[in-house]
Amino acid sequence: MVKDEDSFLIGRFKKGEESAFDELVNRYMKRIYYLAYSLTSNHADALDLSQEAFIKVYRSIHRFKGRSSFYTWLYRITVNICLNHLKKEAKIKEVSFDERIEVAQVDWWSNPKKALENKELQEGLTKAIDSLPPRQKTVFTLRHLEGLSHKEIASILGCSIGNVKANLFQALQKLRERLKGYVED
Amino acid sequence: MISCRKVKRWMIDYLEGTLSKKKKVLFKKHLSKCSRCAQEVEALVKTQRLVRLKAREEMPEGFWAHYLPRLKRRLEEKPLPRLEWRPVPTLALTTATALVLLIVVAVSLLRIPGLDLESLPREVLVEEVRASNSELDYFIADSFEPEEIVQALIPQEILDSLINSNQESTL
Known part of the structure; x- marks a missing residue:
């Protein structure tokens, strides 16, 4: 339509x-x-x-x-x-993944509204996503922030779906490292 | 049991719920036996849920009201290039530019003081020229033999005069 x-x-x-x-x-x-x-x-x-x-x-x-x-x-x-x-x-600066974002332990996903309004969490997420290499950041943004399918992303970037998934996996692994303070119990 | 490597390969499909039933059974069976993979999956699930909480900073409505008028102004400031006036196809123009650049690179290389050109084998010179610009390599690699590049692009008399001037400057 x-x-x-x-x-x-x-x-x-x-x-x-x-x-x-x-x-x-x-x-x-x-x-x-x-x-x-x-x-x-x-x-x-x-x-x-x-x-x-x-x-x-x-x-x-x-x-x-x-x-x-x-x-x-x-x-x-x-x-x-x-x-x-x-x-x-040269706006993308590789951030050392030893440098983790330290935060207070809060169960954010049980209260999404609070999470959306929490400045510290939002800044942490922005910083973590910004630290991704350009390709991974692009794939991650198109998938998780824009909600596009793997097929659509592959078409936009002119690559295979397998390549999109590999970039998503690497991006998530890096975000996990960066956001350890939020993710680990 | 599937390998840890396969678990990683299937991870995104698992996280996004697009893994087939059969693969999902194998995936979960692996997790029940491998605590390292199980921990990684748990952490990635949490990470994925967390990043979905990223809020989008909404722009005020007034901003959108000015978006199109501003774009229109930019379009007026930058008039459409008159493509029909171009005398040569874009590819030919690019090729010519690339060849000119190659000559410039070659000439600058030849002007390096103290470089003993007479003792420098031609293939080495060619490789030096080619290594100076990988895009040119890509552009002409299929079109010329390495020995032909300097030969074809730099006439011998120019090469000779450069060798002479180089020798004078080092005296």
């Missing part, structure tokens, strides 16, 4: 209807912005890079043949822009 609506909007935009592009932006701006934010952890960068992705879509819509869904294509563009930015800015 969503795919059909996207195809309809893309068709209109290809025929020169600017308002169809506006509708596509309104439809996806939040998801793309938050994806960029998850990858960069910076609001200014997320705004700039997510808009860069839409500019790329605007300029190269004629190349979109509809073989994959529009959002897969849009996600691929966004992920590539963000990864290039991170590489350029």
Whole structure:
């Protein structure tokens, strides 16, 4: 259904209807912005890079043949822009996994609302995810924060499903180390 | 019993509940016998549950109201490049740029003071040039024999003049 609506909007935009592009932006701006934010952890960068992705879509819509869904294509563009930015800015800093996030022992999952509001926990989670290598961080973000399937992630990153699972496993292992204070009894 | 290695390979499917019934039985059987894997699974289950508690910092509605107008302004500031004016295909342009870069790398290598070019075997020189830029390696590796690269790209008279100037500078 969503795919059909996207195809309809893309068709209109290809025929020169600017308002169809506006509708596509309104439809996806939040998801793309938050994806960029998850990858960069910076609001200014997320705004700039997510808009860069839409500019790329605007300029190269004629190349979109509809073989994959529009959002897969849009996600691929966004992920590539963000990864290039991170590489350029050298924003990803490998964090030693000896450096663990120490926290008070609280049974967070029995009270998710409290967990969502807990600043210390949220900062700890952000820091831990930020410390992942770019590829693992991207796969992890697409799976756990964006809720995409393994197949969709593989399509976005141009890799196999096995590769996605391997990256997810490595990411989880690193997060387990970083978040030992929360996870261990 | 399945190996610990296989348990790791199946871990993500187990954690996400996509492991087949048959594999799940084997997986759990292994956990009942291997305390190390059982501990790891337990810790990863907890980690996965914990990271799902990560809240998303919502942006205010006013922010979204300005998103599209701002994007439109950026689109106006950066007009669409006129692709039809390009006289050569992108690949040809890239190839030319790559070859020019190769020559620059080769020339800079040849200008290293004190480098005795006459005694340097051609294959070594070629390998040095190629090692200086892996992207160029990738680009031309299938197109040229190593000996052909310097020969084809740097005319002998230029090579000779560089050797002469190098010798003068070291005198």
